[in-house]
Structure formats: C-alpha cells, structure tokens
Amino acid sequence: MTLKQRLTEKAPVVAPGIYDALTASIAAAAGFEALYLSGAAIAYTRLGRSDIGLVSMNEVADVITLVRDRVPTALIVDADNGYGNALNVQRTVRxxxxxxxxxxxxxxxxLPKRCGHLQDKSLV
Incomplete structure (x- = not known):
C-alpha cells in the first residue's frame, strides 16, 4: 500500500524520526510503515548545531539518497520553507x-528560520 493510500485510512501513520541510513534501517526493521527525516535531526547529527537554518537543501537531498539506498519504506522529509522563494520551492520538490x-x-x-520547537520563530 502506498503512503497516499494509507493516509486515506482512519488509523494514524506512525513515522519515527530518523537522521541517517542506519537509523532508517533500524526503524524499517522494527516494522514502521513510514519514516520522518527532519531538518533538526540532520542539523544535530551532521553539524552538531540546533536547527537554525544552517542545513542546506543539498545536504538534505544527500541524506535522502543515502536512506533510500538502504530502505524502501515511505519517507516523509522536512523541506523547511523550500529554501527560498516559490522558484526555490519548485527546485526543492524536484x-x-x-x-x-x-x-x-x-x-x-x-527568516531567519528557526526549528519549530525553538523560541523566537515567526510564521508568515
């Protein structure tokens, strides 16, 4: 069943947070039907920093590729604000x-972007 099909059901989809191919492999082996790759997780594990907008679109794409090489499980990805304007959003999606x-x-x-659980963020 695809993620789109699964989302039409009433039961919630549980997607544990992962940050690399190893944690994706562990979560997939545990039987989760979807995984969630967050920008904060990448910032913490790759940069040793809070999620304050330092992780680039290409760094996230690199992690997606590495995860996808290990597991076929549905992968929901934090795309921040699309890394810029509407054209950047299109590029990020592709x-x-x-x-x-x-x-x-x-x-x-x-801007400046801050992780959702940090103080002093501002939404459009």
Missing amino acids: LFERAGATAIQLEDQT
Missing part, C-alpha cells in the same frame, strides 16, 4: 523527489 522522498513537509517561516 530534487527531493529525485532523491527518493515519498512526501515532504513545507513550512512558511520568516
């Missing part, structure tokens, strides 16, 4: 799609 994302999450946040 890149993440080619890398293997099943779905993306976009957020409308003013």
